[in-house]
Every structure is written in structure tokens, then in C-alpha cells.
Amino acid sequence: MKILIRDLLRSSWFQRAVGFLTAEFLRLVWLTNRFSFDPPEVYDIVEPQMPAIFAFWHGQHFLTPFIKTKEIHRAKVLISRHRDGEFNAIAAERLGIGTIRGSGDHGSAFHRKGGVGAFKEMVRALEQGYNVALTADVPKRSRIAGLGIIMLARESGRPIMPFAMATSRFLRLKNWDRTTINLPFGRGALVGGEIIMVPPDAGVEAMEELRARLEATLNDATARAYAQVGRPEEAAHG
DSSP states (O other): OHHHHHHHHHOHHHHHHHHHHHHHHHHHHHHHSEEEEESTTHHHHHGGGOSOEEEEOTTSOTTGGGGOOSTTOOEEEEEOSSHHHHHHHHHHHHTTOEEEESOOOOSTTTTTTTHHHHHHHHHHHHHTTOEEEEEOEETTEEEEEOSHHHHHHHHHOOOEEEEEEEESSEEEOOSTTOOEEEOSSSEEEEEEOOOBOOOTTOOHHHHHHHHHHHHHHHHHHHHHHHHHTTOGGGTTTO
16 A cells, blocks of 8 residues: 555656646635735835845745746746655646755755755856745754855845745644645735845855844744734744
8 A cells, every 4th residue: 555655646647636736726825815015015125136035934835936926026946856846846837936956955965965956056047037935944943044045145146035924824734844734715924024145255154143144034024924914823833
């Protein structure tokens, strides 16, 4: 039975079906939630600084494709090479977001997980005018920002745009990143955080300071997003 399930999960037709259904469910969620924006002029602030690096917490990523509202918001998202990443990649591409496959982890598994190639591809995408979106967490350590995004910003010279999205109705999984599955027919909030620039000559201490600032900014944006949808008690969990 385990072999049958494994083969099913790896089959291309099953992955395409799940990716398609996921994308259409998320489209329903986006269309049936009344979203607020903080600050209200967030797009007027962000658009002149594109292409940018959009950062968010792992497990809070399902609705992020919908921040792209215009054709000029060209974007690519970093998605892992893990089997679960296939579903996410298919869904993202159906929602009009390009994909870069690899790991943002700059730890011991960086080369094995395709991190070097993915890093170069993200730099190249930014040079070509694409926004790049990726999670900020250190793998398997929820809400702890890694240095990967800071390194990308230093190398590319592009600003980091931290943000959080929350809905009043959701399911939360009991996994390492406390994945939130947003549900239809509620309220939603998109909250932008402090924009972070990384100097090209930033050293070890400066990089760590900026990493900590990114982590604090994402936590603050998450708390504000949940407060705006009437679920302030969820900020510590999601």
C-alpha cells in the first residue's frame, strides 16, 4: 500500500490535478474574502522600487500569488525540489507566477538542494526585471529568518519587501511551520513591513543586524494582519 501511495504522489497526472485544484481553490478564497491593505497606498509605495525581493513566512504562502495585480508585476517564486514542491509549483504557474526550483537554505545542504543554481537564477531574474518571492525562514525552524534573503539583496542590490497575509477563516496544520490553509467567505488583510536595503559592502555584523530586522518586521506584519481580520490571538501561532 505504501508503494502504491508513493507512486501515486509521484505521478505527473496526480501532481497536475492537485496543483490545478489548489490554484482554483485559492482563487475562490481570494475572490470571496474582503481584503484590506496596510498601508492603503502599499502599491504606490512598492511599484516604483520594483523589481524587488518579496519576503514572507513559510506556511503563510498560499495567497501570495494574488499580490500580483498587474502585468508589470512580473514575478517568480522560489519553490523547493521536494515532492511537495511540485504541487506548489503547478499551482503557482497556473496563477501566473514563474517558478525557480531549489533551496534558499545557505546551510550544509545548500549545494545538494540546488541552492547555488537557484541563487544565481534569482539574481538573474531580478536583473531581468522580475520580482522574486521567497520564504524567509531557516528550513524546519519556523519564524527564524535566515541569511539567504539578505545575501540575495546584497548581491542584487534590490530592496526586500516583507509582508504578511491573513484571513479570518482558516485551518492550521500541526506541522513545523504551522501551515495556514486560508478559507473562503471571510475577511483578509495584506500588511507591508519595513522595506530593507542591504549595502553591497555589508559585512558579517551588518548582515546579522539586517537579518534580525527582517525577522522582527515579518513578525510585526503578521501580528498586524491577524489583528486586522479580528484574530489577534493567532499572531503568535501564524
